[in-house]
Amino acid sequence: MIESLPSVLFRSLGARPLLLAVAVLCVSGQAYGQFPSPSERIDDLEKRVEELEEELKGIEKDDKKKDKMFSGGVLTLGGSKLRFGGKAEFNFIDSESESFAPLGADGITRNADPHLEVQRLRIVSVLDLNRWISVAGQLDFKPEQGDTRLKELYARHDVQPLWWYASRVQIGLDDRFIRPNRRTRTYPLIGNAFWRDESLALTWRMTFGDSNGRPSEDKKKKKKQKSRRVTGTGPGTEGFDFGESDMGGGDTALDALDFDRNWGEFNVYLSVGQGYALDNNEVGRDGADFNNLVQDNRDLANDLSLRALGGGIEYRRNFRELGEIAVMGFYFDDELRDVSVTFLQQQLTLRDPGGVALAGYGDSGSRKSHRYGASVRYFLPASTLFENILETRRRDGLRLFAQYINGDDGVLERRGWYVQGSYRFSFGRLLLDRYFRSLEPLVRFGKLDVNLDPVPELPGTWGRDRVLLGGILEVTGDVFVKAEYAFNSEKTGDRSVDNDELLIQLLVRF
Numbered sequence: 001m002i003e004s005l006p007s008v009l010f011r012s013l014g015a016r017p018l019l020l021a022v023a024v025l026c027v028s029g030q031a032y033g034q035f036p037s038p039s040e041r042i043d044d045l046e047k048r049v050e051e052l053e054e055e056l057k058g059i060e061k062d063d064k065k066k067d068k069m070f071s072g073g074v075l076t077l078g079g080s081k082l083r084f085g086g087k088a089e090f091n092f093i094d095s096e097s098e099s100f101a102p103l104g105a106d107g108i109t110r111n112a113d114p115h116l117e118v119q120r121l122r123i124v125s126v127l128d129l130n131r132w133i134s135v136a137g138q139l140d141f142k143p144e145q146g147d148t149r150l151k152e153l154y155a156r157h158d159v160q161p162l163w164w165y166a167s168r169v170q171i172g173l174d175d176r177f178i179r180p181n182r183r184t185r186t187y188p189l190i191g192n193a194f195w196r197d198e199s200l201a202l203t204w205r206m207t208f209g210d211s212n213g214r215p216s217e218d219k220k221k222k223k224k225q226k227s228r229r230v231t232g233t234g235p236g237t238e239g240f241d242f243g244e245s246d247m248g249g250g251d252t253a254l255d256a257l258d259f260d261r262n263w264g265e266f267n268v269y270l271s272v273g274q275g276y277a278l279d280n281n282e283v284g285r286d287g288a289d290f291n292n293l294v295q296d297n298r299d300l301a302n303d304l305s306l307r308a309l310g311g312g313i314e315y316r317r318n319f320r321e322l323g324e325i326a327v328m329g330f331y332f333d334d335e336l337r338d339v340s341v342t343f344l345q346q347q348l349t350l351r352d353p354g355g356v357a358l359a360g361y362g363d364s365g366s367r368k369s370h371r372y373g374a375s376v377r378y379f380l381p382a383s384t385l386f387e388n389i390l391e392t393r394r395r396d397g398l399r400l401f402a403q404y405i406n407g408d409d410g411v412l413e414r415r416g417w418y419v420q421g422s423y424r425f426s427f428g429r430l431l432l433d434r435y436f437r438s439l440e441p442l443v444r445f446g447k448l449d450v451n452l453d454p455v456p457e458l459p460g461t462w463g464r465d466r467v468l469l470g471g472i473l474e475v476t477g478d479v480f481v482k483a484e485y486a487f488n489s490e491k492t493g494d495r496s497v498d499n500d501e502l503l504i505q506l507l508v509r510f
Contacts (some may be wrong), residue, residue, distance in 0.1 A: 081128040087509045089119035094502040095286040102456035106289040118143050133157050163215050166207040173198050177269045178330050185505045186484050189448035189464055190405045190416040197298040201273025211316040213262030256320045264317035275308030278340040284501045292459040308334040323380035334369040348460050359455045366410035373405035393426045418446030438474040454493035463491040478509040
């Protein structure tokens with residue numbers, strides 16, 4: 001029997017070929033397991049390309065953000081952001097020419113001819129250290145007076161852990177919390193007397209609730225762990241104003257009078273500070289003595305003790321189509337400084353050559369000093385009045401404001417009030433589809449009374465009335481023209497004084 005060749009070879013070589021074949025298959029299997037197949041390598045490459053594309057998109061997005069921040073005046077310093085802004089003011093002034101004999105050479109209008117002046121260049125900077133802490137300041141350059149002045153400088157901590165609770169703690173040089181947005185270059189009489197200047201103070205504002213009601217879920221996500229900066233000041237602005245907030249930020253299904261779902265917002269203010277020193281200031285732009293009134297003047301050079309205590313409660317609510325309203329009551333308790341007592345006994349007292357007080361304040365050494373008052377605001381949006389009739393912007397509408405303040409200093413009592421109304425309406429862009437966007441006519445009437453008998457030689461004892469007519473023309477979003485005419489009336493104890501004044505201002509914000 002003839003055997004086949006494979007059988008012969010298998011018998012001669014034994015089991016070694018089988019073992020060799022198994023070994024080769026095992027080694028090749030291990031090698032094959034270490035190197036992916038072409039299809040797997042293609043999948044890995046495609047996945048890596050997608051990852052690189054996502055990284056590139058993120059880099060491009062960050063670059064766009066940086067470009068946007070820098071174009072908006074923001075610099076990033078590590079985790080901090082430094083923002084810049086400001087404004088420039090140019091005034092045209094025409095004051096009535098007057099010569100009031102009881103005041104001698106100081107009773108003559110100093111700038112009777114119409115003239116231009118560079119009011120100020122204000123630089124505003126805000127350093128946001130993180131989402132809670134910021135430092136802000138304002139620096140004024142006044143070429144007419146050859147003066148550079150630190151207007152404001154304060155550190156602020158904002159936190160809102162819950163939608164219905166927010167806290168702001170602030171320390172530094174800033175305005176009193178009772179200061180509203182007057183909307184005009186000219187100050188109200190009581191504004192000039194009581195809240196025109198800043199003081200060093202520690203202020204804490206606690207907010208309970210929300211004027212728009214409980215926020216929607218989207219609003220909650222956006223507000224979570226973010227600072228609440230709805231009120232307060234910013235570049236080119238002065239004070240809080242209705243129409244600036246996000247109206248309708250709560251539940252849009254709320255009824256205007258549904259207090260169960262929107263009980264409004266309560267703001268509680270507490271402050272302790274340096275207070276003020278009494279001095280003279282002008283009711284207008286001319287420095288003649290017949291324009292002098294007694295003012296709470298800031299004083300950073302003398303007594304810096306913290307003894308002025310203040311408190312206030314404000315209620316705000318958005319009634320939607322019925323408008324927004326806010327009511328505030330406040331009280332400040334202080335003690336007259338030595339410089340204030342000296343001012344009252346000398347600058348506000350008429351004496352004979354022997355030093356005996358004849359009229360005015362007199363020789364009282366009383367140190368008592370306190371302020372109290374109230375204010376109310378109302379804003380009715382134009383969209384309510386002209387819905388489906390005219391195209392309106394968010395801040396168009398009717399603004400009404402009233403404030404009353406009483407101040408006692410020793411035996412001197414000053415009390416006054418003012419009411420103000422304005423309406424802003426937009427009319428598109430009248431020139432080159434860019435300029436002249438809105439106009440806001442404004443009217444204000446105010447009084448300031450003094451309990452002392454009026455003395456012709458002591459303008460600080462005069463009672464004063466003022467009617468102001470004005471308008472604000474929005475040239476662009478950052479350029480405004482303000483025109484104002486003040487009709488002044490005084491109780492001098494003698495004849496009346498002609499000190500009416502026209503002011504036209506060009507305001508450029510940046």
